[in-house]
Amino acid sequence: MISKDARTILEYFQSLLNDLHTSPVPPENISSDNAFIALDQTIKTIRNSAIELRNGNLSHDIRGRGYVLGSLKNLQASLRNLTWITKTIASGDFSQRVHFLGDFSEAFNSMTEKLESSIHELEEARSHFEMVFQTIPDATVITKVADGTLIAYNRAFMEATKFTDVDLTVGLFNIRDLYIDASQRESFIKALEVNGFVENLEICFYGKNNERHIGLVSSKKITIEGMPHALSVIRDITELKAIEAKLQQSEERHRLLADNAADVIWTMDLTGRFTYISPSVEKLRGYTVEEVMAQSQEEVLCPGSLIQMQEGLARAINSVQNGLPFQVYRGELEQPCKDGTTVWTEATVSGIYSEDGRFIGMLGVTRDISERKLMEEEIRRLSITDKLTQSFNRLKLDETLEQQFDWSVSYGLPFATIILDIDHFKLVNDTYGHQVGDRVLIELVEVLHDNVRNGDVVGRWGGEEFLIIMPNTTLADATVMAEWLRQAVASHAFTTAGQVTISLGVAAFATDNAPETIVSRADTALYKAKEKGRNRVEVC
Amino acid sequence: MAEKYEFTWELLGDIGEGRPNLGNTTRVEIYRLMQFTIRDIIEKHVGVKETDEIFYEAGQLAGNAFYQHMITKTDDLNHFVNQLKTVLKELGMGILRVEEADMVKGELILTVSEDLDCSGLPEEGYEICTYDEGFISALLENFSGKPFIVKEIDCWCTGDRTCRFSAKAVNR
Numbered sequence: 258m259i260s261k262d263a264r265t266i267l268e269y270f271q272s273l274l275n276d277l278h279t280s281p282v283p284p285e286n287i288s289s290d291n292a293f294i295a296l297d298q299t300i301k302t303i304r305n306s307a308i309e310l311r312n313g314n315l316s317h318d319i320r321g322r323g324y325v326l327g328s329l330k331n332l333q334a335s336l337r338n339l340t341w342i343t344k345t346i347a348s349g350d351f352s353q354r355v356h357f358l359g360d361f362s363e364a365f366n367s368m369t370e371k372l373e374s375s376i377h378e379l380e381e382a383r384s385h386f387e388m389v390f391q392t393i394p395d396a397t398v399i400t401k402v403a404d405g406t407l408i409a410y411n412r413a414f415m416e417a418t419k420f421t422d423v424d425l426t427v428g429l430f431n432i433r434d435l436y437i438d439a440s441q442r443e444s445f446i447k448a449l450e451v452n453g454f455v456e457n458l459e460i461c462f463y464g465k466n467n468e469r470h471i472g473l474v475s476s477k478k479i480t481i482e483g484m485p486h487a488l489s490v491i492r493d494i495t496e497l498k499a500i501e502a503k504l505q506q507s508e509e510r511h512r513l514l515a516d517n518a519a520d521v522i523w524t525m526d527l528t529g530r531f532t533y534i535s536p537s538v539e540k541l542r543g544y545t546v547e548e549v550m551a552q553s554q555e556e557v558l559c560p561g562s563l564i565q566m567q568e569g570l571a572r573a574i575n576s577v578q579n580g581l582p583f584q585v586y587r588g589e590l591e592q593p594c595k596d597g598t599t600v601w602t603e604a605t606v607s608g609i610y611s612e613d614g615r616f617i618g619m620l621g622v623t624r625d626i627s628e629r630k631l632m633e634e635e636i637r638r639l640s641i642t643d644k645l646t647q648s649f650n651r652l653k654l655d656e657t658l659e660q661q662f663d664w665s666v667s668y669g670l671p672f673a674t675i676i677l678d679i680d681h682f683k684l685v686n687d688t689y690g691h692q693v694g695d696r697v698l699i700e701l702v703e704v705l706h707d708n709v710r711n712g713d714v715v716g717r718w719g720g721e722e723f724l725i726i727m728p729n730t731t732l733a734d735a736t737v738m739a740e741w742l743r744q745a746v747a748s749h750a751f752t753t754a755g756q757v758t759i760s761l762g763v764a765a766f767a768t769d770n771a772p773e774t775i776v777s778r779a780d781t782a783l784y785k786a787k788e789k790g791r792n793r794v795e796v797c
Numbered sequence: 798m799a800e801k802y803e804f805t806w807e808l809l810g811d812i813g814e815g816r817p818n819l820g821n822t823t824r825v826e827i828y829r830l831m832q833f834t835i836r837d838i839i840e841k842h843v844g845v846k847e848t849d850e851i852f853y854e855a856g857q858l859a860g861n862a863f864y865q866h867m868i869t870k871t872d873d874l875n876h877f878v879n880q881l882k883t884v885l886k887e888l889g890m891g892i893l894r895v896e897e898a899d900m901v902k903g904e905l906i907l908t909v910s911e912d913l914d915c916s917g918l919p920e921e922g923y924e925i926c927t928y929d930e931g932f933i934s935a936l937l938e939n940f941s942g943k944p945f946i947v948k949e950i951d952c953w954c955t956g957d958r959t960c961r962f963s964a965k966a967v968n969r
């Protein structure tokens with residue numbers, strides 16, 4: 258049991274220690290007691306200090322002495338030291354550690370280490386980003402989406418635009434001012450906001466000296482300090498565009514040339530399919546470009562030429578597959594026309610290679626050589642034709658004789674020759690003149706042509722001598738033919754000269770070693786016919 | 798009169814050589830026994846005020862030598878504090894903590910817990926770490942190049958369980 262006063266004092270101190278609201282008035286009968294005053298003061302200081310510490314006030318001046326107050330001061334000192342350490346860490350000094358605060362020390366120090374490691378990683382990431390950002394070969398900028406304020410730029414951006422660090426003061430420079438066409442920025446922002454990124458958007462912009470650039474912009478929307486920004490990589494394609502324009506011009510010019518050229522210009526892949534053909538093909542073959550593009554190889558070329566082309570194509574494929582240079586092909590090809598005729602063309606085909614040496618296809622130029630072909634044919638004809646009589650000349654006769662001899666030797670086929678000469682032709686010339694003599698020669702050839710078989714070759718051997726080469730003919734058949742001819746000539750009424758006769762010598766291939774020996778034997782027979790009175794046939 | 802024992806670091810001797818068995822540690826009470834007996838006698842000779850001045854100056858002398866031999870010179874406050882904390886702890890001199898530090902203003906508040914001089918002493922009602930005051934002022938002066946006045950504002954001996962020092966740079 259305790260006294261009422263003691264209980265009152267206890268209740269007073271209990272209230273000071275335990276209650277939110279306390280009675281400010283101490284018990285009257287003890288309030289002037291020194292021991293009470295000291296204790297009252299200490300407990301009030303403890304209460305107030307605890308309240309201040311609870312509220313986080315570390316500046317509160319804890320006055321007084323004693324174990325409990327000392328402990329509170331110690332706690333306050335620890336908290337103030339923690340505050341200082343935390344501030345120091347926040348300023349970037351991660352060497353600070355807390356000791357002698359039990360589990361808290363370990364937790365705090367772990368947090369510091371983790372923070373240091375995270376900051377280090379962040380710093381590394383930032384440094385890495387900075388390095389990548391600066392070393393991107395294309396111009397790269399970070400701008401505010403809202404107003405275009407420049408936040409960061411790399412060296413490539415400076416090189417492309419010629420702006421200096423002074424010009425590009427971060428936070429003041431506005432990328433919006435560089436747009437040549439403001440609507441392009443609107444499209445860019447719209448695309449960025451809708452998709453969150455922009456890929457290869459072509460944008461025209463000014464450089465420092467108002468020079469015009471064309472950039473291919475790829476952007477990604479990023480957030481910096483809660484604000485949307487655009488990280489943009491700009492590939493300057495100004496030069497590329499200029500080259501492209503030149504190329505386009507050049508291509509148009511070439512296409513114009515190709516489209517209007519008389520020659521047919523075409524490109525073809527290695528499968529033999531046309532990839533381009535100029536409209537002049539219609540003039541050449543009567544087919545339209547579309548029709549030709551749809552044609553098979555068999556429809557494009559006549560059979561003989563098709564083989565030639567297929568062989569050429571095979572060689573081309575072989576060259577390309579083996580990395581060998583494409584050998585230019587030049588050849589004459591016969592092509593069918595829409596009207597059923599054919600046309601001779603000369604085709605020159607070469608390989609098309611890209612700048613890096615890759616084979617792209619074949620380029621061909623096809624030229625109409627019909628006229629040349631005709632001319633060549635005429636030249637050929639003239640070269641083997643006797644000018645006066647229009648029969649074959651000695652050249653053709655020699656060729657044919659040799660050919661026949663070879664065939665007969667090779668295949669054992671018979672052939673015969675008739676050599677004939679106008680009897681007393683000098684007399685005709687002397688009597689009627691050379692013009693009549695020439696006329697006799699012409700008419701003689703006509704008679705001969707009218708009576709020989711198809712395949713027999715009639716030619717002027719020299720002067721008034723003619724040679725007939727008769728393939729696949731025996732000596733007997735040739736003799737019959739010779740007699741037939743003699744009669745035909747003898748019965749023909751030559752202009753002015755009237756009747757003219759011929760003498761004929763016949764010889765056939767036997768065991769001759771050379772074509773000349775056959776003719777020589779026929780000549781011997783002719784001589785014999787002349788000897789025997791002319792206008793007759795002799796055999797040797 | 799010429800000094801008999803002008804202090805140099807070398808005066809501490811080669812402890813490894815001299816104490817091969819006992820090593821370089823001793824009991825704290827022995828340290829205190831020497832300090833308080835010396836203080837007692839000096840007080841009797843010159844009075845309390847002068848004794849305090851003697852102890853403050855001795856602390857400064859010790860602080861200067863300590864800085865020169867135990868601290869790597871640095872301009873960075875945090876680095877300096879970290880070194881000091883570590884060496885004070887390793888030598889069993891106390892646990893140093895910084896509560897406030899404003900080197901621009903030249904004002905610091907430091908605490909030393911488990912202080913070698915006073916922790917566990919009976920409560921006497923007055924601060925006793927005068928030697929520490931001088932010691933800390935010399936350390937701060939060596940670090941900053943500015944003289945500091947250090948005053949102990951809380952002490953174990955005043956019932957505060959930790960020693961708190963206020964240091965202020967002196968504008969010359």
